Every structure is written in structure tokens, then in C-alpha cells.
Amino acid sequence: MVGYAFTSEWTPLEPTAQSVPWESYYLSLGETPSPLIAVMKDVDSRPGRGATFGDNMAAIHKMAGVVGVVVDGTVRDIEGIERVGMPVWATGQVPGHGVYNLVRFN
Helix, strand or coil, X not given: CCCEEEXXXXXXXXXXXXXXXXXXXXXXXXXCCCCEEEEEEECCXXXXXXXXXXXXXXXXXXXXXEEXXXXXXXXXXXXXXXXXXXXXXXXXXCCCCCCCEEEEEX
């Protein structure tokens, strides 16, 4: 996998975390030269409790030119991610997430 790193930080379960609009993230992905590698970090107060990435995000990222994802955190929907054809490396797997916030990117 080769591409430009596009970094971001997320909180899968912190309801009080400051949030950046998702639209800004996806617009920036679309404006960045591809191929892209999304590098995502779970910055929750207790990382790994909730998923940082799943099958819907895999599909959207693929449409935006992302060729692979590296997650310093957990993921869900493994079968769906495989159907999308998105390579993903993560620290683990969980069944879901709660209040999901994008904290910062790029």
C-alpha cells in the first residue's frame, strides 16, 4: 500500500468531546491528492471501547480515493469492510460505537 497519509483523531464514546464537522473531513479528503492512506487515532479517554472505523466509512473513504486505512484503535463490521475491498490495519475489533466525534484532521 502506497499513498499520502491523511491523519485524523476520533472519539468513539466521548459525548462531551469537541467535534469538527464531518463534511469538512470528507471535503478535505476529496481535495487531497490520491492515493490516500487514512491514518486514524482513537483519542477517547479510554481508547478501544468503541469502533473508530466500520463498513460505511470504508465505502465513503474508498469513493474519496483512500486505498487503505491504519487505525490506532478498534474497528467493527469486518465482513462489510472486506466486501468494500478496503485494506484495514487496527489494534482490535469491537461490536459498535456510541457518540462518535471527529476531533481533528490533517
